[in-house]
Amino acid sequence: MRDFFKSWKFKVIVCIFALLVGFLSYALIYGGASSIPEILLKSIVHPFSSAANSVSAWVEGRIDALVNADKYKAENEQLKIQLSQMLRQIKDVDDLQKENEQLKKIIDIKEDNEDFKIAPPGNIILRNAADVFKGFTIDRGTADGIKIGDPVVSDIGLIGVVRNVTPAFSEVMTILSTEVNIGVMSLSGSVVGIIENTLSVAADQKCLMSYIEMNSDIKVGDIMITSGGSVYPPGIIVGEVVEIFTDDNGLSLNAVIEPAVNLSALTEGFVIISFKGQGAVLE
């Protein structure tokens, strides 16, 4: 063994040791800065350590999935419950927001018509796609005070009238229907007439206003409102005149009215269950 310490092999080992001391000193002097051999070695081993990490992560993931399967299943169930609760909460918030907006609209309508008594907002739950007059059903009925013949409005204008009613639902006939008769007039009150639709006009999603005096000053662009009566309260906007023509008998004018309310895009309606003059009959 003594010979070894005198041999050239020992001297080589001492040299390598000195070299390592040099690496260490360099790192210590320069605050842990990487020396060239370190950079070189790290560059060489980097792909291997990356590969090892990838493999390790993959294996760990598989083992984890196997070992903790029961835990994850329970967690999954718990999350499903939480998710359904959160979805329910979101729906509740949506419903409340919608209800809030509807109530605001009712307040707007009531501000202009203090005598109106309006049923709770009715959401359209059924729309007859084949109905050319765009009739629909709302989720309010006799339980909410609604009865046949009650007018239905939106915050913009007149929608129609209740045609049929059950305790929970109401079927609404729109102002496009050929069955409606609505007394209308211009905002100034100088032009009066009656909405009496024909199929051809209703098919274009418009209303036909008849019995307009030949010498009236009606013109395209005029806004028509309900003139009031036993079925419709006065002052509800019906629509805008888009066309005027002489009736076939040559004694009066007809006007085509574009409804103010977009009946195809409706999602709700307010039923006026009571107003001043409702059901009154002229003597």
Next chain:
Amino acid sequence: MKFNIISVTHLSRKQKAKVLAKWSLYSLSLLVVFMLMTSGALGDWQPFTMIPLAVAVAMREGELNSSVFAAVCGLFLDIATGNIFGFSALLLLPSAMGTALIARNLIKVNLFNHLWLTTLVCAVMCFIEFFFEYMIWDYDGYAIIFKQFYLPSYVSTIIVAPVFFILIKYIFDAMPAKEAAVDNSESDEKEEGV
């Protein structure tokens, strides 16, 4: 002075190939243990597997070869553990040289001797590393670091040490030791039994 670090000139082509294959397998083992270490699969109980590998090689190869191999193991260990580059190499190099000298002159090459030599090297390395990194600076609660990090890692290193003794034995035995041990010509291999 005649530099004949790896004197393979007296070997046949087949024996040279075996020497090359043996050192390639040692290097491959080093690379594999490095990959295992850097994968972080064992957490706090991550053994410093380069130590028993270097000791096992040192017990069977010559002083110079095993010292160089141990230095490389140390450098890999430094990269894997994030130590200052050269620190572990500086400790492993004399450890391997001492191991090779002891194994050649004083003890037999067997599992028990490998185990206590590994334990001794681990203890020395653990103490020096811990002393210079924590004790000398008198950090608060350095004993907790020793208990939670150093102790588990070094204990697990000793636990896995037999695996490396067996691995290196198989690699070494696969290549005829007397012919293949290039600078180990004086070596009188003492196999098995204390």
